[in-house]
Amino acid sequence: MTTEVIRIKLEKIIDPYIPEGEKPDDVTDELDLMEDLHINSAHLVDIILDIEDAFDIEITDDEAEKMMSVGSAMEIIAEKS
Numbered sequence: 001m002t003t004e005v006i007r008i009k010l011e012k013i014i015d016p017y018i019p020e021g022e023k024p025d026d027v028t029d030e031l032d033l034m035e036d037l038h039i040n041s042a043h044l045v046d047i048i049l050d051i052e053d054a055f056d057i058e059i060t061d062d063e064a065e066k067m068m069s070v071g072s073a074m075e076i077i078a079e080k081s
Contacts, residue, residue, distance in 0.1 A: 017043040029071030
């Protein structure tokens with residue numbers, strides 16, 4: 001799976017959880033899910049579950065703790081896909 005395909009799918013997963021008025025024009029690897037996108041911790045769990053379903057992978061607790069930015073999420077997905 002290419003990086004671009006992962007990015008597109010990941011953006012579609014994250015988008016509904018970004019509060020209205022907080023959506024950036026461009027989602028970059030450096031964006032922090034909680035700090036920059038203002039996604040709360042409960043929704044972060046939902047995002048991880050959605051990622052597991054969309055990519056047919058299993059995210060461990062250690063990996064979930066590392067998924068703090070768009071880039072880190074993409075790296076973990078790429079390693080498991």
